[in-house]
Amino acid sequence: MNTATVKQLKTELNDIDRLKLIDIILRLSKFKKENKELLTYLLFESENEQDYVHEIKIEIDEAFSQINTSSFFYIKKSVRKILKMVKTYIRYSNVKETEIELLLYFCKKLRSLKPSITKNQQLVNLYGREIKNIEKKINTLHEDLQYDFTLLLENLKS
Incomplete structure (x- = not known):
């Protein structure tokens, strides 16, 4: 067929x-x-994109709170699963602002994860890839939105 x-x-x-x-x-x-x-x-x-984003952020919070932190193997596996979930929700929405907001939130949660992701190179690489991905997406937005999201991105970089 x-x-x-x-x-x-x-x-x-x-x-x-x-x-x-x-x-x-x-x-x-x-x-x-x-x-x-x-x-x-x-x-x-x-119809209400902000509520949709809020619900996904709550889901991200729950997923990060359930990560087994006994080994970096489990952390990596869980983080990849969460990122896959976030990207699926982003595909449903197809709104650039939603995509950037959710990826920024994911990166924020990943950066604040205990134990620190800096102790594992694969997690650092994943974080770096998502930051670069966010930078590319920000450049496609209107100037005012670019400024707002760039400020949030700079907070994650520092």
Whole structure:
């Protein structure tokens, strides 16, 4: 089976009646958890981006509090899992300001983690990659937002 292009899907969806479209969306939501999460974001949370960001920050806090700090192996594994979760939520939102805010918050939590990440080179590298990623994203924003986010980024760098 050949997968249709986005353009083909868009034109086909324009021609479908409302009830059949609802059936297709519900069927799609049954297959993967990510589909259901994206649909939940689009239907319920996309209207209020600040609440969405706040909920994700609470989830990040909980995830960082549950990290097993007995060994750097477990810390690295947990941090990568948290970062994957954050990037998934960022993909749902597709708003640059949300992306930068969540990545800055992740880096802040990672930097304040005990034991310090400076004792493990892989965690330091991960932190550095995310900082560079944030810098690139900031440059694509409006000047006022660039200034605000750059101040927050400089606090993380120092």
